[in-house]
Amino acid sequence: xxxxxxxxxxxxxxxxxxxxxxxxxxxxxxxxxxxxxxxxxxxxxxxxxxxxxxxxxxxxxxxxxxxxxxxxxxxxxxxxxxxxxxxxxxxxxxxxxxxxxxxxxxxxxxxxxxxxxxxxxxxxxxxxxxxxxxxxxxxxxxxxxxxxxxxxxxxxxxxxxxxxxxxxxxxxxxxxxxxxxxxxxxxxxxxxxxxxxxxxxxxxxxxxxxxxxxxxxxxxxxxxxxxxxxxxxxxxxxxxxxxxxxxxxxxxxxxxxxxxxxxxxxxxxxxxxxxxxxxxxxxxxxxxxx
Numbered sequence: 001x002x003x004x005x006x007x008x009x010x011x012x013x014x015x016x017x018x019x020x021x022x023x024x025x026x027x028x029x030x031x032x033x034x035x036x037x038x039x040x041x042x043x044x045x046x047x048x049x050x051x052x053x054x055x056x057x058x059x060x061x062x063x064x065x066x067x068x069x070x071x072x073x074x075x076x077x078x079x080x081x082x083x084x085x086x087x088x089x090x091x092x093x094x095x096x097x098x099x100x101x102x103x104x105x106x107x108x109x110x111x112x113x114x115x116x117x118x119x120x121x122x123x124x125x126x127x128x129x130x131x132x133x134x135x136x137x138x139x140x141x142x143x144x145x146x147x148x149x150x151x152x153x154x155x156x157x158x159x160x161x162x163x164x165x166x167x168x169x170x171x172x173x174x175x176x177x178x179x180x181x182x183x184x185x186x187x188x189x190x191x192x193x194x195x196x197x198x199x200x201x202x203x204x205x206x207x208x209x210x211x212x213x214x215x216x217x218x219x220x221x222x223x224x225x226x227x228x229x230x231x232x233x234x235x236x237x238x239x240x241x242x243x244x245x246x247x248x249x250x251x252x253x254x255x256x257x258x259x260x261x262x263x264x265x266x267x268x269x270x271x272x273x274x275x276x277x278x279x280x281x282x283x284x285x286x287x288x289x290x
Contacts, residue, residue: 045071045072045073045272045275045276046072047072047073047074047075047269048068048069048072048073048074048199048201049075049198049199050198050199051136051139051198051199051200052065052068052069052200053065053135053136053200054136055132055136056132056133056134056136057094057132057133057134057136057137058134059134059135059136059200067274069201070272070273070274071272071274071275071276072272073269073270073271073272074196074198074199074201074269074270075198075268075269075270076251076252076255076268076269076270077148077268078118078119078248078252078268079117079118079119079120080118080119080120080148080149081119081120081121081122081123081145081146081147081148081149082113082119082121082122082123082147082148082149082150082151083122083123083124083125083142083145083147083149083150083151084105084106084109084110084113084122084123084124084125084150084151084153085105085125085127085138085141085150085151085152085153086101086102086104086105086106086125086127086153086154087101087127087152087153087154088101088154089154089156090152090154090191090193091134091135091152091154091193092134093127093131093133093134093137093138093141094133094134094137097127100226100229100230100233101153101154101155101233103230104153104155104230104233104234104237105124105153105237106124107234108233108234108235108237108238108241109151109153109192109237109238109240109241110122110123110124112237112238112241112242113151113241113244113245116245116248118245118248118249118252119248123145123147125141125142125145125147125150126141127141129141129144135195135200135202136200138150138152138195139195139197139200142195142197143197147197148196148197148198149194149195149196149197149203150194150195150197151192151193151194151195151244152191152192152193152194152195153190153191153192153237153240154190154191155188155189155190155191155210155233155236156188156189157186157187157188157210157212157229158186158187158188159185159186159225160185160186160187161182161183161184161185161186161221161225182215182216182221183213183214183215183216184212184213184214184215184216184221184224184225184228185212185213185214186211186212186225186229187209187210187211187212188209188210188211188212188229188232188233189207189208189209189210190207190208190210190233190236190237190240191205191206191207191208191240192205192206192240192243192244193205193206194244194247194248203251203270204247204251206240206243206244206247208236208237208239208240208243209236210229210232210233210235210236211232212225212228212229212232213228214228251270252268254270255268255269255270255271256268258270258271
């Protein structure tokens, strides 16, 4: 009996020792580097607070600055004041903007975005203010308006107008006035880009296709074509306003779920596209880029 109790006590002692060893391994502290030094976690990337692009129309980047842009998160500050900028061509504020494009940007895009919870105020913007050109020039204009973000609106059409079967009546002269011998046709794109004024970053672009087709008399065909294109652009701008709202909601939701804001006044941080030396879950707010 005594021998059995001795064996049982030894077995219990071994089990207790093994359990203690496993528990100690699971609760071990930070890994130590050779020499007993505790290995520190990689420092979080600093939040980008200003543009690193060249302050001219080229907006170029050095290789080092390009890497810094890709490694740096940026803050999203919504709700915020935004401005709608009509452009003759995408990202180029130097061209002459037609009255039609300005009208669509103001009437159909800006008005459709008014009241969105992430846009505390939507302002029409004119590129006629002095600026240096390019996106950096747009940042200067936005600073004059005291705006946090800009929505860049542009549209373009490719004309495919041609004569149709009714044109065989044109040699009769009278046919030119009664036969719809011109098919007015074009395809186009309307585009909106969200520019972060603080850093010069394009946060997203949305594009809406447009198509115009109709029949017209030879006299007045050009006017009919312009009217159809304006109508198509107005519809596309309203559709783009919905897509802008949806994209902004997705950006905010992504920043909210990335666990990068932990201050008393919540700041949404959009993670960097490249995480250097740390996983995305390990990045938090930190000092701004100097």
